[in-house]
Amino acid sequence: MQTLNAMHSKKPDKIPMKNINETVYVTSGADAAAAASNTLRADVKSLSFWYGENRALSSVSMPVWDRKITALIGPSGCGKSTLLRSFNRMHDLYPGNRYDGEIRLYPEDRNLIEMDPGLVRLRVGMVFQKPNPFPKSIFENVAAGLRVRGIHRRAVLDERVEKSLKDAALWNEVKDRMHDSAYSLSGGQQQRLCIARALAPQPDLLLLDEPTSALDPIATAKIEDLLTGLRQSVTVIIVTHNMQQAARISDLTGYMHMGELIEYGDTGELFTNPREKRTSDYITGRFG
Amino acid sequence: MTNAASVVIEVQHNRSFGGASEKFLRRRAMQAAIARCILFAAAAASVLVTVGIVYVLVTESASFFSHVSIRDFLTDTQWTPVFENARFGVMTLVSATLTVAGIALAFAVPAGMALAIYLSEYARPGIRETVKPFLELLEGVPTVVYGFFAVLFVTPLLQIFLPELSGFNLLAPGLVMGIMILPYTASVSEDAMRAVPMGLREAGYALGYSRFRVAAQVVIPAALSGITAAFILGMSRAVGETMVVAVAAGQNPNFGFDPMEGAATITAYIVQMAMGDLPHGSIAYQSVFGAGIVLFVITLIFNVLGFYMRRRFREVY
Numbered sequence: 001m002q003t004l005n006a007m008h009s010k011k012p013d014k015i016p017m018k019n020i021n022e023t024v025y026v027t028s029g030a031d032a033a034a035a036a037s038n039t040l041r042a043d044v045k046s047l048s049f050w051y052g053e054n055r056a057l058s059s060v061s062m063p064v065w066d067r068k069i070t071a072l073i074g075p076s077g078c079g080k081s082t083l084l085r086s087f088n089r090m091h092d093l094y095p096g097n098r099y100d101g102e103i104r105l106y107p108e109d110r111n112l113i114e115m116d117p118g119l120v121r122l123r124v125g126m127v128f129q130k131p132n133p134f135p136k137s138i139f140e141n142v143a144a145g146l147r148v149r150g151i152h153r154r155a156v157l158d159e160r161v162e163k164s165l166k167d168a169a170l171w172n173e174v175k176d177r178m179h180d181s182a183y184s185l186s187g188g189q190q191q192r193l194c195i196a197r198a199l200a201p202q203p204d205l206l207l208l209d210e211p212t213s214a215l216d217p218i219a220t221a222k223i224e225d226l227l228t229g230l231r232q233s234v235t236v237i238i239v240t241h242n243m244q245q246a247a248r249i250s251d252l253t254g255y256m257h258m259g260e261l262i263e264y265g266d267t268g269e270l271f272t273n274p275r276e277k278r279t280s281d282y283i284t285g286r287f288g
Numbered sequence: 289m290t291n292a293a294s295v296v297i298e299v300q301h302n303r304s305f306g307g308a309s310e311k312f313l314r315r316r317a318m319q320a321a322i323a324r325c326i327l328f329a330a331a332a333a334s335v336l337v338t339v340g341i342v343y344v345l346v347t348e349s350a351s352f353f354s355h356v357s358i359r360d361f362l363t364d365t366q367w368t369p370v371f372e373n374a375r376f377g378v379m380t381l382v383s384a385t386l387t388v389a390g391i392a393l394a395f396a397v398p399a400g401m402a403l404a405i406y407l408s409e410y411a412r413p414g415i416r417e418t419v420k421p422f423l424e425l426l427e428g429v430p431t432v433v434y435g436f437f438a439v440l441f442v443t444p445l446l447q448i449f450l451p452e453l454s455g456f457n458l459l460a461p462g463l464v465m466g467i468m469i470l471p472y473t474a475s476v477s478e479d480a481m482r483a484v485p486m487g488l489r490e491a492g493y494a495l496g497y498s499r500f501r502v503a504a505q506v507v508i509p510a511a512l513s514g515i516t517a518a519f520i521l522g523m524s525r526a527v528g529e530t531m532v533v534a535v536a537a538g539q540n541p542n543f544g545f546d547p548m549e550g551a552a553t554i555t556a557y558i559v560q561m562a563m564g565d566l567p568h569g570s571i572a573y574q575s576v577f578g579a580g581i582v583l584f585v586i587t588l589i590f591n592v593l594g595f596y597m598r599r600r601f602r603e604v605y
């Protein structure tokens with residue numbers, strides 16, 4: 001496995017070589033120097049996770065690069081959501097769950113598994129599969145994350161809410177009805193509202209769990225556009241069942257299978273040249 | 289096993305012998321018809337009883353209102369039906385009724401909310417499973433027990449802090465009634481809060497909310513119409529409640545909203561008159577129905593309001 005990187009040189013990328021456990025890290029050795037200029041936003045180190053007795057993650061290791069979009073793909077039940085929800089300690093809301101291993105958060109280099117979950121969630125935003133706006137006005141939904149961080153000045157709120165709605169490509173549709181209920185929006189608009197709500201506090205890391213699976217192609221395209229527009233400013237991890245989507249928008253892709261990260265690396269490489277048979281089976285199976 | 293087998297055999301038996309099969313089917317049809325008749329009779333009886341009650345209420349109060357003008361009934365502030373110069377200002381009774389119900393609500397809303405939030409958002413499942421049946425048990429305590437609790441325990445206790453409190457007053461029965469409706473309002477509010485989808489809570493936590501902030505900013509607004517319905521229905525129960533006020537609030541019709549003094553509520557007046565032997569057809573006798581119809585209208589308004597709120601809260605998500 002460690003030798004695989006030498007075989008591929010046709011498409012240099014910026015991902016440094018890294019190899020722990022079983023995961024195949026798709027890299028291009030030719031560009032190791034460029035890789036050094038990349039900064040880590042987080043680094044998963046031998047993370048295992050249990051729902052009660054039921055092990056859902058087996059020793060996953062994976063770097064998360066700053067201001068890149070990382071996609072997680074894999075068959076249903078393979079642990080994508082479990083891994084994603086470890087980044088903001090969502091599992092801590094339910095009794096009986098257990099982590100083992102580390103997720104180091106940079107730049108301060110702390111293990112977020114041992115931090116206070118509330119503190120972690122102040123830095124890591126999340127968008128869920130099903131749009132879940134609060135029963136409040138459109139404005140208050142986006143302002144919610146600012147208020148909990150102690151921002152109450154009207155001018156600041158107005159400005160940040162507007163910017164987030166623009167980033168989420170929703171501003172033009174809602175600017176004249178900011179004080180209407182969020183439930184008056186369509187499903188696709190509600191999901192973009194949830195993205196704006198997550199963006200407003202400027203999280204270090206944004207997690208998205210199948211954010212477009214409940215949406216039609218037009219709403220999906222809008223959200224994909226806004227995510228690619230964000231890639232320069234925000235670090236994103238997105239779980240998706242749609243492989244074209246992963247290929248279109250992500251810089252890096254991880255393929256998971258039965259709680260393990262089978263292969264992880266540059267998206268173009270992984271889709272055109274998967275190293276692992278299981279990865280290629282999954283990808284080709286889907287593409288027909 | 290044997291049962292199933294014998295049924296199969298019986299069915300086959302019936303099939304293979306045409307006459308027996310028809311008899312079997314006829315018997316079944318007969319049984320179904322009888323069952324339907326009995327159920328229909330039971331349903332019709334309960335509807336008829338309700339209609340009958342409303343009919344009596346309306347006709348008896350109609351003859352009451354032929355003696356007393358509705359204007360006097362609603363604006364006079366004296367209620368003296370057995371005096372020589374009888375006056376029928378029902379607001380005297382309504383004021384006491386609303387004061388008691390208001391005190392009950394002023395206690396039950398904060399306490400019920402606190403309990404519901406605790407059970408729905410904080411308590412471990414084990415605690416919730418213990419407390420909920422206990423609350424339902426409290427709902428079954430006979431109300432006369434609450435009445436004596438108010439007059440023999442709560443009033444003397446309050447008099448330590450409020451020496452000017454009368455022996456019969458509205459404060460003690462109001463508080464006790466608050467305790468009485470608390471289990472109902474807390475458990476219905478808790479149901480409404482637990483019906484809020486987990487995804488909505490997760491959205492709050494993911495944004496960095498504390499548990500309390502999730503409860504206050506996410507769960508309560510989302511369950512608000514259900515919670516309001518719980519308290520409106522609790523209020524309607526407090527307005528219609530009889531024993532606590534009959535025992536602890538006294539039977540003096542006083543117009544006013546002073547919780548320190550005793551005053552007869554609508555229900556206390558009705559039970560007082562019903563226990564005395566008033567001559568049938570006398571105006572004092574008919575005044576019971578006049579007061580009754582006011583009570584009926586007030587609780588009807590609360591129930592319709594509560595019903596409407598409950599329906600609305602189902603539609604939110």
Ligand SMILES: Nc1ncnc2c1ncn2[C@@H]1O[C@H](COP(=O)(O)OP(=O)(O)OP(=O)(O)O)[C@@H](O)[C@H]1O
Pocket residue numbers: 051054055056074075076077078079080081082083241
């Ligand atoms: N709350 C839970 N309790 C127990 N087991 C769970 C729980 N949630 C998930 N699991 C199990 O953990 C494994 C991983 O689930 P996970 O939700 O992470 O899968 P996924 O890759 O996101 O699947 P999908 O694509 O269907 O969303 C599955 O086997 C699932 O059955």
Ligand SMILES: [Mg+2]
Pocket residue numbers: 080081082209
């Ligand atoms: Mg999932």
